[in-house]
Amino acid sequence: MNxxxxxxxxxxxxxxxxxxxxxxxxxxxxxxxNDIKTLNSSNNKDISFFNSSxxxxxxxxxxxxxxxxxxxHLKLIPKKSIPLVVNNVLLSVSKVTNLFYPDAxxxxxxxxxxxxxKKNNFINLSFGKNVLIGKRVKIGKNSSIGHNSxxxxxxxxxxxxxxxxxxxIRKSIIGNNxxxxxxxxxGKKGFGFFPTRDKNYRYPHIGAVIIGNDVEIxxxxxxxxxxxxxTVIGDNSFLDNQVHIAHNVKIGKNCVITGQVGFAGSxxxxxxxxxxxxxxxxxxxxxxxxxxxxxxxxxxxxxxxxSKVMGYPAxxxxxxxxxxx
Amino acid sequence: MNxxxxxxxxxxxxxxxxxxxxxxxxxxxxxxxNDIKTLNSSNNKDISFFNSSxxxxxxxxxxxxxxxxxxxHLKLIPKKSIPLVVNNVLLSVSKVTNLFYPDAxxxxxxxxxxxxxKKNNFINLSFGKNVLIGKRVKIGKNSSIGHNSxxxxxxxxxxxxxxxxxxxIRKSIIGNNxxxxxxxxxGKKGFGFFPTRDKNYRYPHIGAVIIGNDVEIxxxxxxxxxxxxxTVIGDNSFLDNQVHIAHNVKIGKNCVITGQVGFAGSxxxxxxxxxxxxxxxxxxxxxxxxxxxxxxxxxxxxxxxxSKVMGYPAxxxxxxxxxxx
Amino acid sequence: MNxxxxxxxxxxxxxxxxxxxxxxxxxxxxxxxNDIKTLNSSNNKDISFFNSSxxxxxxxxxxxxxxxxxxxHLKLIPKKSIPLVVNNVLLSVSKVTNLFYPDAxxxxxxxxxxxxxKKNNFINLSFGKNVLIGKRVKIGKNSSIGHNSxxxxxxxxxxxxxxxxxxxIRKSIIGNNxxxxxxxxxGKKGFGFFPTRDKNYRYPHIGAVIIGNDVEIxxxxxxxxxxxxxTVIGDNSFLDNQVHIAHNVKIGKNCVITGQVGFAGSxxxxxxxxxxxxxxxxxxxxxxxxxxxxxxxxxxxxxxxxSKVMGYPAxxxxxxxxxxx
Numbered sequence: 001m002n003x004x005x006x007x008x009x010x011x012x013x014x015x016x017x018x019x020x021x022x023x024x025x026x027x028x029x030x031x032x033x034n035d036i037k038t039l040n041s042s043n044n045k046d047i048s049f050f051n052s053s054x055x056x057x058x059x060x061x062x063x064x065x066x067x068x069x070x071x072x073h074l075k076l077i078p079k080k081s082i083p084l085v086v087n088n089v090l091l092s093v094s095k096v097t098n099l100f101y102p103d104a105x106x107x108x109x110x111x112x113x114x115x116x117x118k119k120n121n122f123i124n125l126s127f128g129k130n131v132l133i134g135k136r137v138k139i140g141k142n143s144s145i146g147h148n149s150x151x152x153x154x155x156x157x158x159x160x161x162x163x164x165x166x167x168x169i170r171k172s173i174i175g176n177n178x179x180x181x182x183x184x185x186x187g188k189k190g191f192g193f194f195p196t197r198d199k200n201y202r203y204p205h206i207g208a209v210i211i212g213n214d215v216e217i218x219x220x221x222x223x224x225x226x227x228x229x230x231t232v233i234g235d236n237s238f239l240d241n242q243v244h245i246a247h248n249v250k251i252g253k254n255c256v257i258t259g260q261v262g263f264a265g266s267x268x269x270x271x272x273x274x275x276x277x278x279x280x281x282x283x284x285x286x287x288x289x290x291x292x293x294x295x296x297x298x299x300x301x302x303x304x305x306x307s308k309v310m311g312y313p314a315x316x317x318x319x320x321x322x323x324x325x
Numbered sequence: 326m327n328x329x330x331x332x333x334x335x336x337x338x339x340x341x342x343x344x345x346x347x348x349x350x351x352x353x354x355x356x357x358x359n360d361i362k363t364l365n366s367s368n369n370k371d372i373s374f375f376n377s378s379x380x381x382x383x384x385x386x387x388x389x390x391x392x393x394x395x396x397x398h399l400k401l402i403p404k405k406s407i408p409l410v411v412n413n414v415l416l417s418v419s420k421v422t423n424l425f426y427p428d429a430x431x432x433x434x435x436x437x438x439x440x441x442x443k444k445n446n447f448i449n450l451s452f453g454k455n456v457l458i459g460k461r462v463k464i465g466k467n468s469s470i471g472h473n474s475x476x477x478x479x480x481x482x483x484x485x486x487x488x489x490x491x492x493x494i495r496k497s498i499i500g501n502n503x504x505x506x507x508x509x510x511x512g513k514k515g516f517g518f519f520p521t522r523d524k525n526y527r528y529p530h531i532g533a534v535i536i537g538n539d540v541e542i543x544x545x546x547x548x549x550x551x552x553x554x555x556t557v558i559g560d561n562s563f564l565d566n567q568v569h570i571a572h573n574v575k576i577g578k579n580c581v582i583t584g585q586v587g588f589a590g591s592x593x594x595x596x597x598x599x600x601x602x603x604x605x606x607x608x609x610x611x612x613x614x615x616x617x618x619x620x621x622x623x624x625x626x627x628x629x630x631x632s633k634v635m636g637y638p639a640x641x642x643x644x645x646x647x648x649x650x
Numbered sequence: 651m652n653x654x655x656x657x658x659x660x661x662x663x664x665x666x667x668x669x670x671x672x673x674x675x676x677x678x679x680x681x682x683x684n685d686i687k688t689l690n691s692s693n694n695k696d697i698s699f700f701n702s703s704x705x706x707x708x709x710x711x712x713x714x715x716x717x718x719x720x721x722x723h724l725k726l727i728p729k730k731s732i733p734l735v736v737n738n739v740l741l742s743v744s745k746v747t748n749l750f751y752p753d754a755x756x757x758x759x760x761x762x763x764x765x766x767x768k769k770n771n772f773i774n775l776s777f778g779k780n781v782l783i784g785k786r787v788k789i790g791k792n793s794s795i796g797h798n799s800x801x802x803x804x805x806x807x808x809x810x811x812x813x814x815x816x817x818x819i820r821k822s823i824i825g826n827n828x829x830x831x832x833x834x835x836x837g838k839k840g841f842g843f844f845p846t847r848d849k850n851y852r853y854p855h856i857g858a859v860i861i862g863n864d865v866e867i868x869x870x871x872x873x874x875x876x877x878x879x880x881t882v883i884g885d886n887s888f889l890d891n892q893v894h895i896a897h898n899v900k901i902g903k904n905c906v907i908t909g910q911v912g913f914a915g916s917x918x919x920x921x922x923x924x925x926x927x928x929x930x931x932x933x934x935x936x937x938x939x940x941x942x943x944x945x946x947x948x949x950x951x952x953x954x955x956x957s958k959v960m961g962y963p964a965x966x967x968x969x970x971x972x973x974x975x
Contacts, residue, residue: 106487106504109453109469128759129782132454132472144759147782147800148816150472150490162756165800165818166473168490168507177849179756182818182835183870185507185544191565195581199502199539200563214849219835219872220508222544222566222584238850240841241872242894242912244567244584244602256845259872259894260912260930262567262585262602264620277894277912278930278948280585280603280621295914296930296948296962298603298621312621312637312962313649324963431812431829434778434794457779457797475797475815491798493815493832510832510869516890520906524827524864525888545833547869547891547909569892569909569927587892587910587927589945605910605928605946623928623946637946637962638974 003154004171005101005206007035013066016047019099020068020092022084036097038229039064047096050077051089054284068092091194094203097228104204107170107189110134110152116145128165140176155187158213171225175213175235183220186211190224190231190247190265203227205247212236212253218243227265234271252289270305279314294320328479329496330426330531332360338391341372344424345393345417347409361422363554364389372421375402376414379609393417416519419528422553429529432495432514435459435477441470453490465501480512483538496550500538500560508545511536515549515556515572515590530572532556537578543568552590559596577614595630604639619645653804654821655751655856657685663716666697669749670718670742672734686747688879689714697746700727701739704934718742741844744853747878754854757820757839760784760802766795778815790826805837808863821875825863825885833870836861840874840897840915855897857881862903868893877915884921902939920955929964944970 014030017023034045039055042048042064049068050059059067059076067081070089077083086092098105116131126144134153139145143157146165151157155169158176163169167180171187180186189205207226212235217223219241225231226248233239234253244262251257252271261275264283273287276295281287286302293299294310294317303309311320339355342348359370364380367373367389374393375384384392384401392406395414402408411417423430441456451469459478464470468482471490476482480494483501488494492505495512505511514530532551537560542548544566550556551573558564559578569587576582577596586600589608598612601620606612611627618624619635619642628634633642664680667673684695689705692698692714699718700709709717709726717731720739727733736742748755766781776794784803789795793807796815801807805819808826813819817830821837830836839855857876862885867873869891875881876898883889884903894912901907902921911925914933923937926945931937936952943949944960944967953959961970 107489107506108487109451109471109490111451111453113454113472115454126759126761128761129763129765130455130473130780146759147763148473148491148780148798162758164757166491166798166816181757181838183508183545183833183872185566188506188544188566191543191563191583193563195563195579197579198561200541200561216850218841219838220545220567220833220870222508224566236848236850238841238843238845240894240896241835241838241874242567242870242892244565246565246584254845254847258841258914259896260585260910264583264602277914277932278603278928282602282620295932295950300620432814432831433812434776434796436776436778438779438797440779455780455798473798473816491816508833508870510891513831513869513891516868516888516908518888520888520904522904523886525866525886545870545892547833549891567892569890571890571909585910589908589927603928607927607945625945 002101002206002208004208005104005204007100008102011099015099016066016084016096019095020084020086022086026082028082033065036093036100036228037064039067041229047084049089049093051093052284068096088194090203091201093228094194094201097204097206101204101206104189104206105202110150110170112153113150146182152187164219172209172211174211175215177214178211179216181217181219181221181241184217184223185221186217186223187225188222190227192227192247192265207231207248209233215239218259221245240277246283258295276310292317327426327531327533329533330429330529332425333427336424340424341391341409341421344420345409345411347411351407353407358390361418361425361553362389364392366554372409374414374418376418377609393421413519415528416526418553419519419526422529422531426529426531429514429531430527435475435495437478438475471507477512489544496532497534497536499536500540502539503536504541506542506544506546506566509542509548510546511542511548512550513547515552517552517572517590528552532573534558537562540564543584546570565602571608583620601635617642652751652856652858654858655754655854657750658752661749665749666716666734666746669745670734670736672736676732678732683715686743686750686878687714689717691879697734699739699743701743702934718746738844740853741851743878744844744851747854747856751854751856754839754856755852760800760820762803763800796832802837814869821857822859822861824861825865827864828861829866831867831869831871831891834867834873835871836867836873837875838872840877842877842897842915853877857898859883862887865889868909871895890927896933908945926960942967 039058039062047066048064112135113132116133122139123141128147132150138156140159143161145163149167152170156173161178164182187209194201207230211233214236216238223245224247232250237255239257240259242260246265248266249263250268255273258277260278267285269287270289275293279297281299288305290306292308297314298312299314308317310317364383364387372391373389437460438457441458447464448466453472457475463481465484468486470488474492477495481498486503489507497512512534519526532555539561541563548570549572557575562580564582565584567585571590573591574588575593580598583602585603592610594612595614600618604622606624613630617633622639623637624639635642636645689708689712697716698714762785763782766783772789773791778797782800788806790809793811795813799817802820806823811828814832837859844851857880864886866888873895874897882900887905889907890909892910896915898916899913900918905923908927910928913931917935919937920939925943929947931949938955942958947964948962949964958967960967
């Protein structure tokens, strides 16, 4: 269940066909759909999508009832799912998501926040001046929140967390013993839209930011929430100042991400990954476990476990050093 | 007319000669000057300057009455303008600008702001806690402003705009349907000064930030205002988080600028330009229309229309890929 | 004396031996230690450490009574100091620092701040709304502080300083005529810790941020305080927006650091150094005087005086330009 966005419950197959302007070629009887999800999280009443061969594995294992795809991928769709062929998969997904979750396009001002005061019944919470807190926020024991910070409606924060000053947190679930330093902005909608000549078409971001235990998020970080899936920071990972994490990125456990590193959308980073300052990680990549990425690198390909890379584009660090001595 | 800075109206030719310590070799009678402007915006009562052959075209078309220049450019000055030869053009321009606009060197604290409340007569404005609003601010219909944001004196914001929390806007004119996300700082003076051994000499920034319609400005962006001309973001351009835009940069329409991209001063970017994450654009360049710049690129030369470039320094993307496969 | 952190005064040699689990092989009688310091600032009642041959010069001149080191460096320790051999020097230093300064691991919420008002006796201080000011803060004459800014306990700010809005300053000493622009975060603990599988071990940061006279710090800068020594910005140095400076970095006088530049920890930058946008400087380097570093460069080696470098990794700019024309 999505605690951050209200889902519409009366979405039928026919409604989706008409929204996407697709003919019901298979003469399938109308039925009710439950939700829109990624391939690997779909159940048999959900609609999902397939748009890149990178996700073939997920496709073969999915339980999704309907899969939005384009013509060239039609033959890959498993028999047990109904293919729904469109011209622009992502735009169609966006429209369907908007049908289920009409409030997730923009980050409208949270009018439900109010100044935190001692009447709020958080256990042993220490807090500064001008803290704003939304409705149904959960905060564990012995945490603290700095001055001028804003914790929006439905956010969850664990025990022993230290939230700095001027921090903004929305659409996020945060574990125990997490430090979020001053000026960090967490849970904003991702930078996702379809450019058009007249007015870009923004797509909804119904994912959350999920932060594990013992994490540190540096000053002025920006961590965007996911579009369909979540943005995730694993246990015991530490992020330095001015790091930017785009929507759907998954960072594993025990990672060390130094200053000004940037992640484009949807990349998955393993455990025990160390990334030097100002490195950039392109979108939709898989970075293995125990990988070390040198400062300033530009990573444009997936990287296997236990690799050390550096350079722009990033390559095996021995080759980089040989070529640059 | 400059709505953000008060102009002095009694500046004469002789006053400028004496300020710059220049002799009136041409025995020109004293006269009143109207303003200091760039070559292409000057009228025939204005003073302007020429300092780089990149701006030769502008020089030939200018209506400026007086043109500050150095000795080697003297012969290029059109007959209808009066050349004013100095040793350091930019320093001289700065001094003259300061004569016309004595309040534009520093961003002094705006004491005219006060807490926004329902008595302010904005039409259907939705706003958060602790919003500060300056004098003579104009805000269109159906806009919203998040918590702790500061909109300084004389700023204009259009209809249906969504300003996030912790945003600071000064010296700016913003169109309709614009989203400015949390933590963005817009309209600060540019990073412009003359280094000297004892104390750097800051120059005035009398330009504004002009933002078109349907624009999105990401979290923690910093967009500096112009020195003599304006910093401009064209209609329907979207900027991701942590983008930095220096003074006088002009970004065209329908551009997509992803996370952590930086622009040095005075570059002009065309329409439909897409720039990947962490790319940097040097100063005083012209980037054409429909240009694509790969993530992490360092652009140090102007780029013609319809090009795809990548690399540091940026080159044709086919060459970059060939050299790096 | 450290004005920002309270030091414990009863730390003995035996207490340290037992903390680090080291046997007293030399049968040295117990004695009281005064403080933990870097080699070059230690006196003869202090404990220090040696961990890298880069600091051999400091080692030969140090007055430290005890020097923590590992086995392979044992023979380098001068006769007049007592070596204390451990497996992990930095972890041991961290534990000893924590013994002397138990409050320097985290940046706990400063509960001593309160809203600045006219009863505070600062001379001719101009200030905005919602300014928070800690205990024993010193502010010189004719300074100003913008809206929502937070100046924590014991901070010192000089005369004629202009602090912007949404600024956070802690553990810092700031000279005269300094401009700190909106959104800057100064004096946060550095990104220093020992990764372990279960829970990273943070080390204390007992250093301050020391900012000279006539300095400008740009919007959204993050300047971390030092671990044992201070982070320093020299007189008349100017920093553009979104610059990141890690712990212990020393920047000389008259430097110009443009947008989005990042410094890893402990590097020393000379005087009159100019650094182009988005350049990155690795840790523990020495950059000489009058050095120019091109935009986007990745500096991984120390650079002698009067050099011009560019590239990733940075090299002599003539070579970079030759190879890239």
